[in-house]
Amino acid sequence: MKPELNLDKCMRCGACVGSCPANAIFLKEYTLEVNDDCTGCGLCINVCPMGAFSKGGK
Amino acid sequence: MVKQGDILEYDVLVIGGGPAGSTAARYAAKNGAKTLVIEKRQEIGSPVRCGEGMSLAWLDELDIKDTTKWVSRYMSGARIYSPGGYMVEINEEYAGNEVGGVIERDAFDRDMARLAAEEGAHFMVKTSAVELLKEDGKVVGAKATHLGKEFEIHAKLVIGADGFESQVGRWAGIYEAIKPKDIMTCFQYRLTNIDIDADFVNFFMGSGAPGGYAWIFPKDEKTANVGLGVQLSRLDGSKTPKDYLDDFIDSHPGLKKGKPIDMVAGAVSVTHPPERSVADGIILVGDASRVVDPITGGGIVSGLKQGKIAGEFAAEAVAEGRTDAEYLKRYETLWRDKLENKLWRNYMAKEKAMELSDKMFDKIIDALSELDLKKVNVETVLEGVRKKYPGIMEEIEKML
Ligand SMILES: Cc1cc2nc3c(=O)[nH]c(=O)nc-3n(C[C@H](O)[C@H](O)[C@H](O)COP(=O)(O)OP(=O)(O)OC[C@H]3O[C@@H](n4cnc5c(N)ncnc54)[C@H](O)[C@@H]3O)c2cc1C
Ligand code: SF4
Ligand code: SF4
Numbered sequence: 001m002k003p004e005l006n007l008d009k010c011m012r013c014g015a016c017v018g019s020c021p022a023n024a025i026f027l028k029e030y031t032l033e034v035n036d037d038c039t040g041c042g043l044c045i046n047v048c049p050m051g052a053f054s055k056g057g058k
Numbered sequence: 059m060v061k062q063g064d065i066l067e068y069d070v071l072v073i074g075g076g077p078a079g080s081t082a083a084r085y086a087a088k089n090g091a092k093t094l095v096i097e098k099r100q101e102i103g104s105p106v107r108c109g110e111g112m113s114l115a116w117l118d119e120l121d122i123k124d125t126t127k128w129v130s131r132y133m134s135g136a137r138i139y140s141p142g143g144y145m146v147e148i149n150e151e152y153a154g155n156e157v158g159g160v161i162e163r164d165a166f167d168r169d170m171a172r173l174a175a176e177e178g179a180h181f182m183v184k185t186s187a188v189e190l191l192k193e194d195g196k197v198v199g200a201k202a203t204h205l206g207k208e209f210e211i212h213a214k215l216v217i218g219a220d221g222f223e224s225q226v227g228r229w230a231g232i233y234e235a236i237k238p239k240d241i242m243t244c245f246q247y248r249l250t251n252i253d254i255d256a257d258f259v260n261f262f263m264g265s266g267a268p269g270g271y272a273w274i275f276p277k278d279e280k281t282a283n284v285g286l287g288v289q290l291s292r293l294d295g296s297k298t299p300k301d302y303l304d305d306f307i308d309s310h311p312g313l314k315k316g317k318p319i320d321m322v323a324g325a326v327s328v329t330h331p332p333e334r335s336v337a338d339g340i341i342l343v344g345d346a347s348r349v350v351d352p353i354t355g356g357g358i359v360s361g362l363k364q365g366k367i368a369g370e371f372a373a374e375a376v377a378e379g380r381t382d383a384e385y386l387k388r389y390e391t392l393w394r395d396k397l398e399n400k401l402w403r404n405y406m407a408k409e410k411a412m413e414l415s416d417k418m419f420d421k422i423i424d425a426l427s428e429l430d431l432k433k434v435n436v437e438t439v440l441e442g443v444r445k446k447y448p449g450i451m452e453e454i455e456k457m458l
Binding site for chain 2: 017018026028029042043045046047049050
């Protein structure tokens with residue numbers, strides 16, 4: 001399941017982008033996108049210094 | 059101004075305008091290559107994503123004479139603290155400039171860009187590479203966007219200098235996922251109105267920053283970059299690096315009354331040198347090639363040194379008309395000859411240090427504080443412990 005991203009907490013720092021093993025996160029100019037390559041491994045939840053990712057619900 | 063669908067032609071395209079990219083561009087242009095740097099941010103160097111601590115022992119190597127624009131403070135030494143409060147001080151006069159200074163990273167990055175521009179390199183900011191162009195598997199340039207316009211840059215050689223978040227290496231198929239244990243995830247405030255000894259950079263080891271460390275890098279008498287990095291494999295989502303840093307600050311009275319005037323998030327790889335840093339038509343440099351000191355997480359200086367090698371090599375490869383993977387392997391040999399031994403040695407040392415308990419840190423730093431450390435760097439520190447407390451080194455070796 002894709003993690004949920006709270007963009008209000010995001011600093012656009014790229015820590016999750018460089019860490020995602022599936023290369024599923026992209027830093028665009030002003031926003032961050034998680035694409036369908038995401039395997040739901042959850043690593044980005046731990047890597048984000050701000051806690052901007054959380055477990056995807058529903 | 060580029061228009062939709064334009065095609066630009068260059069000898070060398072550098073993707074990423076950090077210190078490694080600008081330095082590669084500087085030496086490529088200096089040696090005759092028509093060079094373009096594209097940087098996705100609107101301002102080179104900003105926002106700052108760095109602790110700004112840097113050795114100044116390399117200035118001659120890169121022929122840099124004027125540091126006034128970006129050294130905010132020269133340090134007289136470094137202090138390393140164990141969790142139990144033991145401290146070892148490393149003095150600049152002994153450390154042979156390893157300690158260095160605290161810099162203004164945004165001004166620094168722009169100065170590195172200026173040096174490249176003076177050699178004739180072109181720059182485009184607010185310009186992102188979105189895809190590599192390939193012909194028969196060989197990288198021949200990149201598709202880029204600038205102010206809503208998409209255009210192509212054709213280049214004989216592409217240099218990927220796009221930092222920790224590097225996509226370029228992945229697009230080129232030079233992809234090694236970094237192990238979570240080799241990623242340090244960081245958070246930092248610039249705190250002002252604090253009480254510090256502003257002539258020392260300070261490192262705090264132990265479980266307050268699991269697998270990493272906390273730092274205080276002074277900017278002036280009352281202001282410092284106060285940050286911390288945690289090993290990703292030790293995070294489980296319940297406590298963020300920011301939470302760890304907030305706790306660290308709370309437990310230091312001199313910092314607690316500080317006011318944040320900046321905050322920085324980011325990650326740095328503290329991994330071993332990569333298996334590969336080239337593919338057909340492309341080479342990687344800086345954080346994108348994982349060339350970062352695994353002990354400190356510092357990547358500016360190694361990126362500059364590797365950038366110089368990359369730039370000189372790029373100009374030569376273009377002049378020779380050889381940008382095939384086979385020829386580009388020479389670049390690997392060049393930078394590895396210069397940098398790889400130390401990176402490996404520090405990686406092994408880091409692997410050991412990561413496993414140390416708080417008690418062990420206390421013992422080691424207590425031991426070091428009694429030694430008369432002359433030239434201090436990672437090697438002499440290890441050697442010092444080995445000499446005086448062989449037992450501890452044995453224990454450390456055993457843990458591997
Ligand atoms: C919190 C933190 C603290 C640190 N503290 C220190 C320190 O005190 N001392 C030290 O030596 N090192 C430190 N580092 C590491 C240091 O910041 C890096 O090693 C250094 O910035 C690497 O330089 P670089 O040129 O390789 O990459 P970067 O400086 O990261 O530059 C890469 C550039 O590429 C751009 N880019 C990325 N993708 C694209 C694209 N698709 N198209 C165009 N441009 C793109 C980025 O915007 C960026 O400007 C720290 C890192 C962090 C995260
Ligand atoms: S790690 Fe967190 S703060 Fe950084 S870009 Fe990713 S979501 Fe944003
Ligand atoms: S859950 Fe895993 S695969 Fe999905 S975006 Fe996060 S790190 Fe990448």
